[in-house]
Amino acid sequence: MCGLLPEHVYPDAMRSPGARTSAPVGAVFASGLLRAIKFLQLNWRELALDIESGTLNKRINDPSIKDCMAKILKPNPELADFIRFQCSKENWEGIITRIWPNTKYLDVIVTGAMAQYIPTLDYFSGGLPLACTMYASSECYFGLNLNPMCKPSEVSYTILPNMAYFEFLPHQPHSSGLTRDSLPELVDLAEVEVGKEYELVITTYAGLYRYRVGDILRVTGFHNSAPQFHFVRRKNVLLSIDSDKTDETELQKAVENASQLLREFNTSVVEYTSYADVKTIPGHYVIYWELLIKDSTNSPSEKVLSECSLAIEESLNSVYRQGRVRYNSIGPLEIRLVKNGTFEELMDYAISRGASINQYKVPRCVNFTPITELLDSRVVSTHFSPGLPRWTSETRR
Template identity: 50%
Template sequence: MEAKWYEEGLKMIEELTSNAEQIQDDLLKGILSRNAGTQYLRRFLHGQTDKQYFKENVPIVSYEDLKPYIDRIANGETSDILLAEPITAFFMSSGTSGGQPKLMPVTAEVAQLWAMFRTLYESPVMKHFGDLNKSGKRMEFMFARPEIETPGGLKATSVTTSIFKENGFIAMLPKLYTSPVETIFCPETQQSLYCQLLFGLIQRGEVAMVGSFFAATVLRAIKFLENHWQEMCSDIKTGQISHRITDIGCRNAASLIMKPNPALADLIEDICNSKSWEGIIRKVWPKARYVGCICTGVMEQYTTELEFYSGGLPLVSALYASSEAFCGINLEPLCKPSDVSYTFVPNMAYFEFLPVKNDGNEYIEMGSKNEVTETVDLVNVKLGHCYELLVTTSRGLYRCKIGDVLMVTGFHNNAPQFQFVKRQNVAISVDQEKTSEADLFKAVTEAKALLDPIGFILTEYTSYADTSSAPGHYVLFWELKEKEGNHCTEPDPKIMVECCVRMEESLHYTYKIYRKKNIIAPLEIRVVKQGSFEALMDYYVSKGASFSQYKRPSCIKSKEALKILDSVVIGKFFSPKPPL
């Protein structure tokens, strides 16, 4: 039975999705029964726990609306101003996709929910790839984030760090993962990454999967390996870890696993010394069955480069979750990242969906501020329609907007399946036009296709609304790399200008009209040196962002971050004419 644990998980998925409506109703009833008397809900419910009364009287809110209550608890007031169950800690969001990190209340049930959610999202993966718990190790790049203590004495940390600290996780780590716990909690991320890669190379024959929480972290690890593989091979050859590693925990962990292995070092040298690193993941870790990381949403931009390195290994996006709630699982792990749909799990939170309409590539909430818009229950969403996700949880979030727009792609039994469309309210704008994250990604995808015939890959990009002069214009920062070789010569300027043209042609109707009327100036692409986006990430991490949960911002708003990229520009290119 132990060998087939995932079959129980698959059975549980069928039961949950078949009874989605009843499970959702029971879950909401339980949340309201426990929390109706709290200071927050008492204002709206007056002791009522009926679902329809809840929907008619409790307002739809954002995190900012709940923040005053959360801050009061963080500052020492009792939890019951917001929820009945005691708050044991806070989760901190990554803070890079939509603004400042958010504090999310944590209760005792969260660990149980996570354990169940993990079983559910891993079961379809194990069905396709076999039980990794029995046949290999995971080389996952994991980075704990420092805890902070609120004025009220509660701990606050990232979701992933809270998982890493669990006794059960620490106990199974040596058997199931290549990274010792000391490397995960190393405060120096560069030293941590070096050691996790080194130990993954030493155990290359046991590695059954390569991954991290986000695609961006996997890519950063591979690029780090490109720059440091010779030093790591020297470590493997001599059995002594590099002097660059000063963290005592990492050095102690190395002393337990490292011994001279010249043959392994020579083998890795031969692989890494090739002219092209295409397929390097599969070459270095030949028993790896897949690359596991979230490749949807803002991470989709990394799939092309990750496919280049992975050598045909499937890219598996197993779950959809946020700091607010665990939400959905991928029942088809082998599908392409662009085709991934997440089946919502009805016992993780009470889900509501606010209809939005696609108006010329702009996703707009139906109804005005003066008009009440009815939300749709989980089982009543319609195929092909788009919605903004709301969650109600036992952790003090009531009808709270997550900020994600999702599209219904199908159903599994009675539970809907969604594709991620965009983050709400994340856009670049220089006038009254609004360009969404999805619009920007589409335009970049069209333009970067021009690089392939000349042997270049777009590895990273971000945008900036330059309004320092009138009219303002869009600036795109691009980091490029040659398919062969580790250095980047500047691509043909004519091609780069054509990329500017292609981007403008691919943007939405409003942008094109404004460009033709000279309300918006020509789009600009600034090519930056290799490693520039690593420096950008280092900056955000230094400001408190999580290394493992970092999301490259779609649009730069920080003056300091802008200075980092502007200081390493090696070429500027402009669109020579308005789009047709």
């Protein structure tokens, strides 16, 4: 735990002469950085005690960590008091810059599905700039952002052509497998067209051949001859009850719209996921929300949360709303609030089954029974849409 506080972020009185003057704080994905902050919220007392005594908590039993920390850990009561003073405050707004005062920006991916973490990162960092520097996965590195300090909504990644052999499948919303007939549709790196969307296909040095990564990218331009892409969404992340189809981008936008109703209560959505519940007749969408309530005396009411459910429905496509209003083939959308820390437990479960902690992303749609059971066991309240979304035969998009 002591490794959370490197020398260059000590208070001025404790900073060594050779310390750096500024540095970023970051993680690969925004969710990973927020998980580290949550860990600090839960364990800052033990951290301060370790620093004060110059010893490690007994819970840390990894020999390599113990050996490493034994070489650098020394009693520092003044730093321990500083941590206690900052972390014991009820308000954690700006905690990153309060503990790491030399932090100038956050180095973290906040494009695609990670964009929904931006308000929470702004809260904990006091509004520090967000730098999205790279586009990569466990398969290989794909590209770099040559303008890392631009707004997250403006991020474009320049493909690194020496990392793999890149091909692009023109995006067809309902395409299935990469069959022999679809092979001619593959477009080479230099032949993509600005404004069009493609699914990324890679052949790697490690042996993957024409592997479909599952990312949908939009071409925004070229740097020299290398194309630049904006990450649009993951492919085929859908909710569906009847003839409706809701993808990740639409769901995220709907959640963002509904969360606006929480602003006056100083509350935000920390995490969410969903699934299509077809056990009921008719089936309905279920959205799991974990909230960050910054003022417990002014938390959103049952009525407000029900209105959030309706606001999500209002933001979904006309096929969904037609099913709700005209055909009654879809039931009222349901928000299930879960306990704080639920999505950390979900991550722990995924890692226990072999997921990489560096590559883990919260799934936006789930249907694996053990995961839904875990989520349902942490539900504290449920909130159904109180009415029907607007729809007429003329309201189509």
